[in-house]
């Protein structure tokens with residue numbers, strides 16, 4: 001009985017710890033996005049990134065990055081570190097690797113759901 005309770009507690013702890021960590025990465029990523037990306041990828045105004053992606057995909061993909069479900073952390077990293085068209089690249093002193101990973105978690109949060 002004691003063993004079963006121990007296993008149950010272990011599984012519960014693992015479950016909640018894992019979920020709390022995943023949630024936190026997404027929340028931190030949203031803050032990074034709000035700080036560095038919304039100026040151009042805003043959802044309420046016709047900002048340059050949203051406008052450019054609307055023209056690029058013609059509705060085949062959402063113009064809003066936050067509504068995309070096809071992005072991967074690797075491709076986000078590529079574009080954020082190198083820039084594309086008029087989008088600037090971001091240095092590690094602006095967005096460090098941990099913050100970039102959080103950004104990846106945020107922008108891929110709806111993938112596969």
Ligand code: HEC
Nearest residue numbers: 036037039040048049052053076079080084085086087088
């Ligand atoms: C100065 C404006 C600007 C800022 C700031 C900006 N972007 Fe962009 N971004 C753009 C534009 C414009 C494009 C479209 C480029 C093109 O025409 O292909 C773009 C494209 C992208 C794409 C490629 C999407 C696709 O399917 O082609 C990704 C991903 C992206 N941005 C992510 C980000 C992230 C993450 C941030 C914040 C770290 C950010 N951008 C900040 C302007 C910006």
